[in-house]
Amino acid sequence: MTSSDSFAPITPGAADSKAASAAAVRAVTEGDYKYGFVTEMGEDRAPKGLNEDIVRFISARKDEPEWMLDWRLKAYRRWLGMGDRDPKWARIHHPPIDFQDIYYYSAPKSKDDGPKSLDEIDPELLATYDKLGIPLRERELLAGVAVDAVFDSVSVATTYKAKLAELGIIFCSMSEAVREHPDLVRKYLGSVVPAADNFYACLNSAVFSDGSFVYIPKGVRCPMELSTYFRINAAQTGQFERTLIIAEPGAYVSYLEGCTAPMRDENQLHAAVVELIALEDAEIKYSTVQNWYPGDKDGKGGIYNFVTKRGACRGPRAKISWTQVETGSAITWKYPSVLLEAEGSVGEFYSVAVTNNMQQADTGTKMIHLAPNTRSTIISKGISAGRSQNTYRGLVRVAPKAANARNYTQCDSLLIGDACGGHTTPYIEVRNRTARVEHEATASKISDDQLFYCRARGLGTEDAVSLIVNGFCREVMQKLPMEFAVEAQKLLGVSLEGSVG
Amino acid sequence: MPNILEIRNLHATVQGKEILKGVDLVLPAGEVHALMGPNGSGKSTLSYVLAGREGYEVTEGEILYQGRDLTQLDADARARAGLFLAFQYPVEIPGVANSVFLKAAVNAGRKARGEQELDAMDFLRKAKALLKTLDIDEKFLNRPVNVGFSGGEKKRNEIFHMAMLEPTLAVLDETDSGLDIDALKIVADGVNSLRTPGRAMLVITHYQRLLDHIVPDRIHVLADGRIVRSGGRELALELEQKGYTGLTGEQSAA
Numbered sequence: 216m217t218s219s220d221s222f223a224p225i226t227p228g229a230a231d232s233k234a235a236s237a238a239a240v241r242a243v244t245e246g247d248y249k250y251g252f253v254t255e256m257g258e259d260r261a262p263k264g265l266n267e268d269i270v271r272f273i274s275a276r277k278d279e280p281e282w283m284l285d286w287r288l289k290a291y292r293r294w295l296g297m298g299d300r301d302p303k304w305a306r307i308h309h310p311p312i313d314f315q316d317i318y319y320y321s322a323p324k325s326k327d328d329g330p331k332s333l334d335e336i337d338p339e340l341l342a343t344y345d346k347l348g349i350p351l352r353e354r355e356l357l358a359g360v361a362v363d364a365v366f367d368s369v370s371v372a373t374t375y376k377a378k379l380a381e382l383g384i385i386f387c388s389m390s391e392a393v394r395e396h397p398d399l400v401r402k403y404l405g406s407v408v409p410a411a412d413n414f415y416a417c418l419n420s421a422v423f424s425d426g427s428f429v430y431i432p433k434g435v436r437c438p439m440e441l442s443t444y445f446r447i448n449a450a451q452t453g454q455f456e457r458t459l460i461i462a463e464p465g466a467y468v469s470y471l472e473g474c475t476a477p478m479r480d481e482n483q484l485h486a487a488v489v490e491l492i493a494l495e496d497a498e499i500k501y502s503t504v505q506n507w508y509p510g511d512k513d514g515k516g517g518i519y520n521f522v523t524k525r526g527a528c529r530g531p532r533a534k535i536s537w538t539q540v541e542t543g544s545a546i547t548w549k550y551p552s553v554l555l556e557a558e559g560s561v562g563e564f565y566s567v568a569v570t571n572n573m574q575q576a577d578t579g580t581k582m583i584h585l586a587p588n589t590r591s592t593i594i595s596k597g598i599s600a601g602r603s604q605n606t607y608r609g610l611v612r613v614a615p616k617a618a619n620a621r622n623y624t625q626c627d628s629l630l631i632g633d634a635c636g637g638h639t640t641p642y643i644e645v646r647n648r649t650a651r652v653e654h655e656a657t658a659s660k661i662s663d664d665q666l667f668y669c670r671a672r673g674l675g676t677e678d679a680v681s682l683i684v685n686g687f688c689r690e691v692m693q694k695l696p697m698e699f700a701v702e703a704q705k706l707l708g709v710s711l712e713g714s715v716g
Numbered sequence: 717m718p719n720i721l722e723i724r725n726l727h728a729t730v731q732g733k734e735i736l737k738g739v740d741l742v743l744p745a746g747e748v749h750a751l752m753g754p755n756g757s758g759k760s761t762l763s764y765v766l767a768g769r770e771g772y773e774v775t776e777g778e779i780l781y782q783g784r785d786l787t788q789l790d791a792d793a794r795a796r797a798g799l800f801l802a803f804q805y806p807v808e809i810p811g812v813a814n815s816v817f818l819k820a821a822v823n824a825g826r827k828a829r830g831e832q833e834l835d836a837m838d839f840l841r842k843a844k845a846l847l848k849t850l851d852i853d854e855k856f857l858n859r860p861v862n863v864g865f866s867g868g869e870k871k872r873n874e875i876f877h878m879a880m881l882e883p884t885l886a887v888l889d890e891t892d893s894g895l896d897i898d899a900l901k902i903v904a905d906g907v908n909s910l911r912t913p914g915r916a917m918l919v920i921t922h923y924q925r926l927l928d929h930i931v932p933d934r935i936h937v938l939a940d941g942r943i944v945r946s947g948g949r950e951l952a953l954e955l956e957q958k959g960y961t962g963l964t965g966e967q968s969a970a
């Protein structure tokens with residue numbers, strides 16, 4: 216097996232095991248159906264660990280129809296069959312994860328938990344909110360403070376939802392979609408990221424908590440940027456987020472995920488799955504700012520973010536564009552990809568990944584050209600500081616049928632200091648002679664000359680670093696929707712604080 | 717007239733090597749002085765020491781800026797306190813528009829002085845007006861800082877920065893080198909427009925022709941880390957005729 220094969224289990228079933236193991240079978244047949252434990256354990260949590268009953272519990276808690284439960288259970292059995300085959304090819308290191316030591320279901324926190332006011336919150340976190348210019352009321356919510364007031368943003372969201380409904384646009388939680396729009400969900404869920412696609416996607420398929428569902432009808436251009444309910448609700452989707460976006464022929468939507476404010480979460484492991492489907496002439500633009508807690512300076516704590524994001528261009532001239540700004544998490548393992556299945560379809564990936572202190576990021580994309588005249592563009596900017604490790608890993612595959620496919624890849628890495636690492640690992644597989652694939656890579660450092668020039672004009676060291684880094688990332692930052700861009704710019708500076716002198 | 721800058725017996729080293737070996741120089745408010753001297757004599761080193769570049773260590777002597785010990789301030793604090801250095805080799809910052817860079821710089825200074833920061837509109841109005849007086853293309857604003865600029869354009873950009881930042885003390889390190897006649901006029905106009913009673917300037921140059929446009933109040937010659945001659949305008953003419961040979965040690969009153 217070559218390394219690119221292990222990086223690219225993208226064909227359905229590639230990472231599948233032939234049969235569920237004996238253990239899996241036992242797990243299915245054993246164990247009574249015990250919803251009962253909820254009362255023993257308190258009302259908002261299933262007990263630690265994962266077995267079939269937990270999967271049933273999650274499904275029941277969400278009032279899911281039988282087919283959904285079956286889907287989850289099937290995924291769970293596949294996952295059991297994968298044993299300890301979590302991906303090992305990435306340039307990341309962590310102690311083995313004990314999957315029986317995790318809570319797989321907990322209801323949204325009640326108001327009585329958590330801090331009572333901002334006075335009880337870590338002052339460093341508050342200082343960061345301040346630097347990012349997060350509005351006061353949102354700070355409370357992000358920091359998990361119990362608040363009674365109905366949020367402006369919630370009512371705003373409701374107003375928008377009505378407006379969207381007029382256009383036939385569906386924008387709701389995944390749980391709601393499973394109940395209210397089962398035909399759409401059944402048709403598309405797992406159609407881009409099959410349940411058994413990879414270890415973490417498979418786990419997600421079994422136990423996914425919640426996420427967003429978006430459906431844009433034929434010919435409709437969504438009139439506003441859709442965000443996960445304006446950043447607030449993003450904090451409540453749980454650790455196994457599941458998102459599905461469908462754009463019918465000629466439709467357009469721009470979706471924003473995440474939040475520039477650092478988000479704390481007790482859960483160390485996050486394994487999300489995002490699937491995008493763009494039909495003929497449709498366009499989906501998906502932008503992410505990821506700023507989960509990265510752990511402290513010595514690498515203690517922090518989120519493991521193991522995400523599978525993939526879009527399929529299923530109709531001619533469809534276009535999918537991923538833009539990401541990744542600054543958080545202790546470990547990021549993430550390759551937003553595009554399957555270019557139809558003639559003339561277009562895939563784009565614009566990425567900024569920042570690592571500081573002890574953070575590790577192994578991120579990139581896969582552009583799979585399966586049809587003629589397909590085009591893809593990859594622009595990746597990796598910035599490493601502290602003792603962090605930052606890897607770009609990308610695959611460009613041109614299938615025999617993809618005549619005249621075009622790819623342009625540009626990977627730039629910027630190092631701050633001498634103790635960090637920036638790595639570029641491109642895989643290129645071309646099976647059609649008419650394809651043209653270009654790859655450019657640069658590695659640079661912030662020079663003393665640049666820093667001194669900025670300082671000699673009156674900029675403090677941190678502002679200077681922030682400015683230089685933002686300049687380095689400009690091509691990507693320009694792709695972000697306006698409302699995100701300004702905050703994201705500040706975020707880059709904040710993420711690199713203390714990285715120079 | 718109070719002095720903007722007083723340098724007394726300044727010794728400085730770079731990577732352990734002594735480059736400045738006892739510089740004395742007084743720059744009163746309202747005056748423009750020229751600093752000349754052979755290649756490698758320490759002119760740029762002096763400008764870096766004044767600007768507070770790391771690695772340039774003052775080992776002896778003192779630098780007073782408006783009566784205060786300048787060495788107590790970091791490079792960026794010096795700039796915010798009104799000191800400006802036009803670089804001999806301006807640095808490129810890819811992806812950062814000149815306007816973005818300058819707005820940040822201008823506002824850093826305003827903030828430090830307790831003044832209201834300029835918003836985008838006010839900044840642009842001021843920048844465009846200045847570009848017009850300096851006869852510099854407005855496109856400068858949107859281009860990334862010094863990236864792909866010709867040698868002459870970089871120097872003009874330094875003058876533009878200086879004009880925007882309105883420094884109290886400006887040190888221009890060979891801003892005239894490599895300029896055509898028109899650009900030379902821009903530099904001279906930039907300097908002359910800042911010639912006000914409260915400010916002072918130190919203009920490092922190799923050429924008499926700049927001094928035809930900027931008539932300096934005094935000229936100093938630096939050789940081997942010391943000021944070896946100081947004089948009026950006539951000194952530049954003399955240097956142009958005789959060169960620097962034989963100057964070392966022949967120190968005249970400053």
Ligand SMILES: Nc1ncnc2c1ncn2[C@@H]1O[C@H](COP(=O)(O)OP(=O)(O)OP(=O)(O)O)[C@@H](O)[C@H]1O
Pocket residue numbers: 730731733735753754755756757758759760761762804
């Ligand atoms: N970083 C450094 N390390 C070692 N030597 C240095 C360093 N910087 C400057 N020097 C030396 O210090 C001396 C003075 O250099 P400086 O650049 O100040 O000269 P200058 O008068 O500005 O010359 P020019 O007219 O050519 O610009 C030179 O001999 C130079 O080689």
Ligand SMILES: [Mg+2]
Pocket residue numbers: 759760761804889890
């Ligand atoms: Mg010099």
